[in-house]
Amino acid sequence: MTAATPTHLVGSINQPDAESVFRVVADRLGDVPRIPDGEVGERFYWIQFQTLRFDQTPGLERVGEPGYRIRDTFDVRQFRVTGDVVLPELGYANAAIESYERFAALKEGGVIGTAIRFQVSLPTPIAIVGAFIEAGSRAAFEPIYRDALQAELDRILEAIPHDQLAIQFDAAVEFAILEHDRRPAFAVGPWWEGGALEGVVERLVEVGAWVPEGVEQGYHLCYGDVEEAHFVQPADAGQLAAVSREVLAHARRRVDFIHLPVPIERDDAEYFASLAGVEWGETQVFLGLVHHEDGVAGALRRAEAARTAVASFGIATECGFGRGPEERTAPLLDLHREVAERLSA
Template structure:
């Protein structure tokens, strides 16, 4: 028997606060190298809370008339630049520093295992610009937000010991750009000169380079999650493989992990086949095999399909497991069973 597959928690976890997340995860998962704080509080709907900051920022204004709001809270209208923009603190650093205090205390008391890292998930600038900024203002706003999120990261790096920290960059809007010709629910044109893929890879490499050696760093690649639905289903892992291949080949530092979504119905080798062209090297791929609807049997079917299509994934410990995306927007009563499913699937893959 080989060791259980490592488990990756993408980010959002439905619990009332960070300490509840830490305690629940530590109680149920033995093979999790990193634990996020669950993106609790205002961050529960990924990046949507950033619009609340933008509403208070001089030089930005909403485009169009009020209408639909996500969960009656988040206005979906975009913003345009009307003057000089100086963004306030974005909230990521403050949340991370506060959550780490609880993480460190629980680790010191033995509740969280020694060697487990505190994971912080940050959006890429593309995510914010593509989702929330009017097309005519995107090129001008991108460097403004890039500098602001980099400043948040620098505060985190100053406050949290590097050997206890892991940074993940979440890339979802990038695939709304790459898949725009397939008419997804969200289709976004690139705002830079040159090819879409090259521009995306270049930007992902840049944000990864901000993370110093000694801090673990990885990426979550995603096809969106609005009310637990993608903006389009991937035809196969081709676009995911292209991004992973480019980032790993061009990175100036080690990429510790890349998380890849796997739709529940994709237990066919054709979905995974493009991943055979990725030279993973020191990077651990985490496959989103865990779906609450079909449990261990479904996860094993998808795992076996991946191993059949990608010989490099057949070796013991060659990949880890995860859900397709975060699960903070699913019902709270699903959280503990989902963690148990991670544990059971990881053990089953070791047989």
């Protein structure tokens, strides 16, 4: 069942629990490089669950009156800093350590292949600060959250064997900053001195350097996913190429993989053209070519166009699929396998 074209799972997968994720992925895909735990439970809507902790944090208060809630659960109002902020545990380490216990047991039992790593997806500090903190408080809050997130990672690194682990940093709000001119309603301005791209790259390189050699490290570059829609569709891969190129040029350790989205309608070479200028080196590129709406044929069209700019790549969806219906999970995994097999033929 192993395919020569590698498959990457971005993070979220709609299943009842982590063991269900591990089992369905192992059954449908076999020896993928990494398996995440599906970001099950409170993490199902990416970073939104962090606001539930902020609501309980002294020194933070909501801005404005209550109104719309995502999925009737997550209050969309931002926070301001009003005093000394001491964040509680963020929840990422506890979830990873608990899920890894099931991962390790299934690997020992032969359900999961011996070479597969356990993937932990973490947000970047920019994601949290840009999404949830009002503009006037962002500079003050960023180092607080950065330190708390690094502490979560340190617990993960202490608990999970390094040769079993991969860390992925999810960068989405970064592109709301870089694309602010194209969608002002979703714009997030930089809160640092200097250029937007320079600040984004500096921060991505910093979090990547938290991960020691021996642990795989990569990035998921994203244009957002609110109810399976981007905050703005990329005009082309130019911003993705710029971030990838600069991160790889300045990285303080090897970047093992980078995932890039590909919109469903972009099966033209022009979309991918700017990626030809990126020196990928040893970094594995994964392209989000797989869309459940148009199946194998659509993925193969996008792959053909991508080959004009990227010589070698693996496949993925544009983003995680944990917020799609559960009954779509197994067919979507089957679609990954079918596309990988066709591309390897």
